[in-house]
Amino acid sequence: MLGITDIWTYVLGTIAIILLPGPNSLFVLSTAARRGVPSGYRAAAGVFLGDTVLMVLSAGGVASLLKAYPPLFLVIKYAGAAYLGYVGLSMLWRAWRRPRQPQRHPPRLPSRTRSGGPP
Structure with a gap:
């Protein structure tokens, strides 16, 4: 069963x-x-x-199949490792290639100049 x-x-x-x-x-x-x-x-x-x-x-019962045929287990193991390596390297590549965002500064209020007396 x-x-x-x-x-x-x-x-x-x-x-x-x-x-x-x-x-x-x-x-x-x-x-x-x-x-x-x-x-x-x-x-x-x-x-x-x-x-x-x-x-x-x-x-x-795939575990029994993998135990009975060790080369099949090695193929699956190395394919999984290659896939995880690919995912990790692609994440690093995207992070490196991403354009850097300029740092945001709080908006400056326009300065008021005094031209004589009080406002």
């Missing part, structure tokens, strides 16, 4: 893991706070999709 000994324990554990606050919740919260509620919903949908893929692969 897909590598699961007790399906209801698995389902309860899956629900608990998804509902517990963690990095995914903070990601959705910060995205919604910075970019608005529609972007927050998209971020939540992305997190849900990612968690669903992980849970389906887990239930399907």
Whole structure:
């Protein structure tokens, strides 16, 4: 039965893991706070999709497949490392290429010159 000994324990554990606050919740919260509620919903949908893929692969016994074929595990591991390296380097590249914003100073009020007597 897909590598699961007790399906209801698995389902309860899956629900608990998804509902517990963690990095995914903070990601959705910060995205919604910075970019608005529609972007927050998209971020939540992305997190849900990612968690669903992980849970389906887990239930399907992919860990056993990776243990049985170590070269496949190495390919996936190095592909993930390359992707994370690419993301990190592209973030650094964008930060370096971004034009610097001039520092903002408070607006100066026009100075009044006295031309004789009191105003």
